[in-house]
Amino acid sequence: MTPTPNGRVALVTGASRGIGRAIALGLARDGFDVVVNDIERQREPLEAVVAEIAALGRRGIAAFADVADRAQVQAMVAGAIAETGRIDAVVNNAGILITGTVEELPEQSWDAVMDVNAKGTFLVVQALLPHMRERGYGRIVNIASIGGKHGAPEQAHYSASKAAIMGFTRVLAQEVGPLGITANCVCPGIIVTDMGRTNLEEKAVADRWIANTAMRRLGQPEDVVGPACFLASDAAAFVTGQSLNVCGGIVLS
DSSP: OOOOTTSOEEEESSOSSHHHHHHHHHHHHTTOEEEEEEOGGGHHHHHHHHHHHHHTTSOEEEEEOOTTOHHHHHHHHHHHHHHHSOOOEEEEOOOOOOOOOTTTOOHHHHHHHHIIIIIHHHHHHHHHHHHHHHHTOEEEEEEOOGGGTTOOTTOHHHHHHHHHHHHHHHHHHHHHGGGTEEEEEEEEOSBOSTTGGGGOSSHHHHHHHHHTSTTSSOBOTHHHHHHHHHHTSGGGTTOOSOEEEESSSSSOO
């Protein structure tokens, strides 16, 4: 075990690109050492994120695991704690989107999206809770979506998975609050990432999203960084059970 000097440690899942990568770098800028996770086929971009974290003067560690697999998650969390000595914050960002109408959606597509998005969040949190309980401290930040609040055609399973994350987080916050642990959601809107482009394949669709956004623009991964890092910090010590919209004003609640 190599002690982390004068800083805290965060785990970010699905961190090889997009929102996860941006949050991992934001946490590093805030003084965290960061364990970044993704699946094995994302090795090259994930290792590039590790190098970017090192360039910011913090320690980055790559951890390869499928968050939908309990054994892989347990091994990842145990290895991260053994190597860093602590996990203070986790950002459950790993997620997938496979589009399809309710009538034509294959059962395996429903299962895949629910397994990664909803079950993956649960498995990572469950693996970390004994460690956070023992230390009497933890910041859990789950990346949901405004899709979990109002949805979009051909994304019923994605919307259901993100709504599940929000419901899970509300109950989790009640259970772990007495332990010194907070649990919150960030709900991004239309963010320009590889996955987010699913909503932007046609210019007319992108223009409609822009028109429906109070800020009159699409979001970038960096727009999610500040809210996520805030919820992972001590500045948010009295914030728990919340689902914060980061959408430029699509959902006004």
